[in-house]
Amino acid sequence: MTTLLPLLTTDASGCCAPVTAGVMDVEDAQRLARVFKALGDPTRVRLLSMIATQSGGESCVCDLTEPVGLSQPTVSHHMKQLVDAGLVTREQRGRWAYYTLVPETLAMLSGVLDPQASRAGTGSSC
Amino acid sequence: MTTLLPLLTTDASGCCAPVTAGVMDVEDAQRLARVFKALGDPTRVRLLSMIATQSGGESCVCDLTEPVGLSQPTVSHHMKQLVDAGLVTREQRGRWAYYTLVPETLAMLSGVLDPQASRAGTGSSC
Numbered sequence: 001m002t003t004l005l006p007l008l009t010t011d012a013s014g015c016c017a018p019v020t021a022g023v024m025d026v027e028d029a030q031r032l033a034r035v036f037k038a039l040g041d042p043t044r045v046r047l048l049s050m051i052a053t054q055s056g057g058e059s060c061v062c063d064l065t066e067p068v069g070l071s072q073p074t075v076s077h078h079m080k081q082l083v084d085a086g087l088v089t090r091e092q093r094g095r096w097a098y099y100t101l102v103p104e105t106l107a108m109l110s111g112v113l114d115p116q117a118s119r120a121g122t123g124s125s126c
Numbered sequence: 127m128t129t130l131l132p133l134l135t136t137d138a139s140g141c142c143a144p145v146t147a148g149v150m151d152v153e154d155a156q157r158l159a160r161v162f163k164a165l166g167d168p169t170r171v172r173l174l175s176m177i178a179t180q181s182g183g184e185s186c187v188c189d190l191t192e193p194v195g196l197s198q199p200t201v202s203h204h205m206k207q208l209v210d211a212g213l214v215t216r217e218q219r220g221r222w223a224y225y226t227l228v229p230e231t232l233a234m235l236s237g238v239l240d241p242q243a244s245r246a247g248t249g250s251s252c
Binding site: 019020021022023024026029030032033034036037038039040041042043044045046048049050052053057067101103106107109110111113114115116 | 145146147148149150152155156158159160162163164165166167168169170171172174175176178179183193227229232233235236237239240241242
């Protein structure tokens with residue numbers, strides 16, 4: 001029997017100190033790189049901004065296809081990468097999938113990249 | 127005659143509003159995605175943290191190879207992607223290349239990803 005395990009845990013709560021705070025260990029760097037890789041595509045950056053802009057940070061996939069000019073399967077493929085990276089969650093309701101922003105992941109990334117974080121001694125919020 | 131132009135301008139000063147502030151335009155999304163793509167590799171995340179941790183945010187390539195366990199050409203290849211993304215600058219001094227952090231690019235990314243930025247009305251610092 002084969003058990004499928006997630007490639008990496010993307011729980012934001014355990015990750016990560018600011019990049020300016022010290023040499024990052026391999027595990028944290030892998031976790032962060034995975035999230036950055038998900039953001040390394042302009043369509044996914046735009047999709048994330050569309051969801052983040054909505055009231056409650058939630059969007060139906062049916063509202064995401066037209067603004068980016070792509071088919072629903074292509075949008076769903078991009079969205080899966082954002083879900084796997086922990087940037088959004090996905091919920092199926094009847095015919096449509098709904099995606100919700102995970103602000104904790106954005107806050108974690110923002111804290112990690114803040115060049116003032118270590119100097120101010122505040123660290124990341126996660 | 128062929129003139130080589132940079133693929134994209136990575137000047138952080140003109141980019142970008144927080145992802146939560148509104149639907150991002152294509153140009154800003156391309157600029158951001160390029161920087162995120164450069165960070166979408168664990169070795170590059172670690173190299174960036176090594177440079178960011180140094181006093182003055184500067185490192186000689188000669189000090190970067192051993193900690194990541196890679197050859198100098200491989201490290202230089204990774205560093206070129208961080209330079210092209212505007213995350214570090216490169217200066218050749220005699221035999222060695224020296225890399226310096228660009229804190230403005232980190233601050234721009236941190237502001238763009240801050241989930242509180244638009245609600246607080248502060249926007250990005252760039």
